[in-house]
Amino acid sequence: MTREERLAALREAPVVLVSACLLGEACRYDGKSKGSSPVMRALEGKEVVPVCPETGAGLGIPRPAVELKGGAGAEVLAGRARAAEVESGKDRTEAFRQGAELALAAARRFGVRVAVLKERSPSCGTQGTHVDGAVVRGQGVTAALLSQAGLIVVSDEEL
Numbered sequence: 001m002t003r004e005e006r007l008a009a010l011r012e013a014p015v016v017l018v019s020a021c022l023l024g025e026a027c028r029y030d031g032k033s034k035g036s037s038p039v040m041r042a043l044e045g046k047e048v049v050p051v052c053p054e055t056g057a058g059l060g061i062p063r064p065a066v067e068l069k070g071g072a073g074a075e076v077l078a079g080r081a082r083a084a085e086v087e088s089g090k091d092r093t094e095a096f097r098q099g100a101e102l103a104l105a106a107a108r109r110f111g112v113r114v115a116v117l118k119e120r121s122p123s124c125g126t127q128g129t130h131v132d133g134a135v136v137r138g139q140g141v142t143a144a145l146l147s148q149a150g151l152i153v154v155s156d157e158e159l
């Protein structure tokens, strides 16, 4: 699907799932938010379902930064890669999978077909994410699960 097709789907969507940090929620790993004026403009007149997969799975604010190890989100979901804290190496795969499931459950509950997600997050990145110390092409764990379920995922940086 092209960027234009994704944006057209977003324009027509009555209800949109959105990374909560883009709405100004201070739920990022560093305790900050990433409030976005372009995102807010794109959501005017729509129902919004905010989700933060990581805090939804019980990870705190602030929390140690996490990256994916061995592959991006789809590989994590397939059991061939994992999520781990950058500094300590502590495994966070289960929390990331659980957070993705919570986001998908929210999407299904509210009939969501389109999501606007924070780019490069190991959970929410739609086109790039952190794997093994670098930003690579690929999705975060939540973006991958939503995509597999048929949702259209739009990057905040496309708006």
Ligand code: SF4
Binding pocket: 019, 020, 021, 022, 027, 028, 029, 051, 052, 053, 054, 055, 118, 121, 123, 124
């Ligand atoms: S990018 Fe996703 S997981 Fe990270 S703070 Fe934002 S909503 Fe939460």
